[in-house]
Amino acid sequence: MFAVVGTPGDRRVTMFADACRAEGAGEPRVVGWPDVLRGADPAFGPGTLVRIDSPGEDPEADALLRGPGDPTRVGGGAAWYAAFRTGLERVRDAAHRAGARLLGDPDEIAVMFDKRLCHARLQAAGVPVPPALPEVTGYAELRARMAEAGERRVFVKPAHGSSASGVVAFQTNGTRVKAVTSAARGPGGFHNSLRVRTYEDEADVAALVDALGGDGLHVERWLPKASLDGRVLDLRVVVVAGEPTHAVVRTSRAPMTNLHLGGRRGDLDAVRRALGEDGWRRALDVCARAAACFPGSLMVGVDLLVGIGWRRVAVGEVNAFGDLLPGLTGLPEGPAVGADTYTAQVRAVRSGKATPCAT
Numbered sequence: 001m002f003a004v005v006g007t008p009g010d011r012r013v014t015m016f017a018d019a020c021r022a023e024g025a026g027e028p029r030v031v032g033w034p035d036v037l038r039g040a041d042p043a044f045g046p047g048t049l050v051r052i053d054s055p056g057e058d059p060e061a062d063a064l065l066r067g068p069g070d071p072t073r074v075g076g077g078a079a080w081y082a083a084f085r086t087g088l089e090r091v092r093d094a095a096h097r098a099g100a101r102l103l104g105d106p107d108e109i110a111v112m113f114d115k116r117l118c119h120a121r122l123q124a125a126g127v128p129v130p131p132a133l134p135e136v137t138g139y140a141e142l143r144a145r146m147a148e149a150g151e152r153r154v155f156v157k158p159a160h161g162s163s164a165s166g167v168v169a170f171q172t173n174g175t176r177v178k179a180v181t182s183a184a185r186g187p188g189g190f191h192n193s194l195r196v197r198t199y200e201d202e203a204d205v206a207a208l209v210d211a212l213g214g215d216g217l218h219v220e221r222w223l224p225k226a227s228l229d230g231r232v233l234d235l236r237v238v239v240v241a242g243e244p245t246h247a248v249v250r251t252s253r254a255p256m257t258n259l260h261l262g263g264r265r266g267d268l269d270a271v272r273r274a275l276g277e278d279g280w281r282r283a284l285d286v287c288a289r290a291a292a293c294f295p296g297s298l299m300v301g302v303d304l305l306v307g308i309g310w311r312r313v314a315v316g317e318v319n320a321f322g323d324l325l326p327g328l329t330g331l332p333e334g335p336a337v338g339a340d341t342y343t344a345q346v347r348a349v350r351s352g353k354a355t356p357c358a359t
Ligand SMILES: Nc1ncnc2c1ncn2[C@@H]1O[C@H](COP(=O)(O)OP(=O)(O)O)[C@@H](O)[C@H]1O
Pocket: 130, 155, 157, 161, 162, 163, 164, 165, 167, 220, 221, 222, 223, 224, 225, 233, 234, 255, 256, 257, 258, 303, 305, 316, 317
């Protein structure tokens, strides 16, 4: 009944397969991203429901997407995106020919993997987002756009990045600069590290922003985030078939909360108390409205920023593959109590709550 395009053996694929089996939906057919990226047309059966998952974290897929090189290097987003879109089209065409249906619309996935397009779509729909600056391609331009906008603290994000790769929390007081990022400078350029570090030498910051600039940068105002116990936080909210089903608090001492960078899961009850019942409902409503911008996607993962003071929320990004949250069960008031993110999706499809998109 189900097929999944992903990395064979990867947790994302095995956890989805576990959910399929447990729900009596049989063993999903696994189509490897490397095969798709090499040009093989996936063979789907008629009526198969095709889940497209991440090609990430697989060096083989990475080399096919970005070209050969050190998989930890920062950058190469434009090449990655072009190859990824070609792969998505191949999956779509194969599904169309076979009479299979997709659980995620390739066009929507493509928008979510371009932070500029994603931001613009959310803003056009009236979903709160941090205000964006015009796109920049390098450091001099970044400073010029910041000066024009009167912004002193911004987030600079590679347009096609994920897992905080190349993301820079940048601030200046007019003379000195400070950039916080997980990118580490080495002899061969910048690479992703698991440690967030601070650069205060402008030459380093300029080298990083210039290195990333050619692939497109999305720049937006730095929203100072609420904190608990000295750690800033945001929420990852998974929305399945239009309804927020799962939420996890991500806390960090660094401005980026991504869990692989030392971010830790935080206390959701404490966050709900701090937001208040109304604030919590409004926060979930913003996530549902963000998800509604992607109606052809069975699931999206919304990064919800909560401002200092707990009154403002804004969407940092929407993730097409934002459901890898092992061990997390559904919100008590939602439709996925006790179920993980994968089970929630299998159930939503099988109960007819979600309509897979035609190809
Ligand atoms: N405008 C912003 N203000 C404050 N923090 C932000 C802002 N945008 C992103 N962040 C933080 O940076 C982290 C990474 O940014 P995000 O847009 O989610 O990129 P990625 O795709 O790399 O995860 C997020 O977890 C969030 O906590």
